[in-house]
Amino acid sequence: MIEETLFSKIIRKEMPSDMVYQDELVTAFRDINPQLPTHILIIPNRHIPTIDDMTDADEAAMGRMLSAARKIARSEGIHEQGYRLIINCGKHGRQEVPHVHMHLIGGQDVGPMLSRNG
Numbered sequence: 001m002i003e004e005t006l007f008s009k010i011i012r013k014e015m016p017s018d019m020v021y022q023d024e025l026v027t028a029f030r031d032i033n034p035q036l037p038t039h040i041l042i043i044p045n046r047h048i049p050t051i052d053d054m055t056d057a058d059e060a061a062m063g064r065m066l067s068a069a070r071k072i073a074r075s076e077g078i079h080e081q082g083y084r085l086i087i088n089c090g091k092h093g094r095q096e097v098p099h100v101h102m103h104l105i106g107g108q109d110v111g112p113m114l115s116r117n118g
């Protein structure tokens with residue numbers, strides 16, 4: 001059993017967060033270090049370390065992450081201008097927290113897709 005992260009504590013509300021959405025499959029909360037005016041993390045409630053660890057049984061949660069992103073973008077008022085969804089995976093993907101999370105970023109032009117700086 002791979003150890004859970006602080007994201008599991010956020011899901012269970014044992015750790016404070018600025019939560020914007022939760023249902024039986026996924027939870028969304030504002031990133032503690034926002035890179036853009038809107039920066040929200042959408043995560044499955046089940047602890048799946050990386051996208052590479054997901055199984056067929058997780059398809060419903062993965063689909064729900066996208067549906068939640070759409071709804072949250074609307075409630076944030078950024079859906080008309082657009083936004084970006086990002087999932088980092090593993091070492092080369094520079095994933096920092098080993099609990100699958102999708103970044104929803106927007107509120108201004110997010111810039112080019114990839115930067116080689118840093």
Ligand code: 5GP
Nearest residue numbers: 006017029030031032033088094095096097
């Ligand atoms: P990654 O690089 O793994 O794709 O992104 C991890 C994200 O989690 C980072 O953007 C980081 O700011 C965010 N993060 C790390 N710890 C916490 C926390 O305790 N609370 C919240 N809300 N976000 C966190």
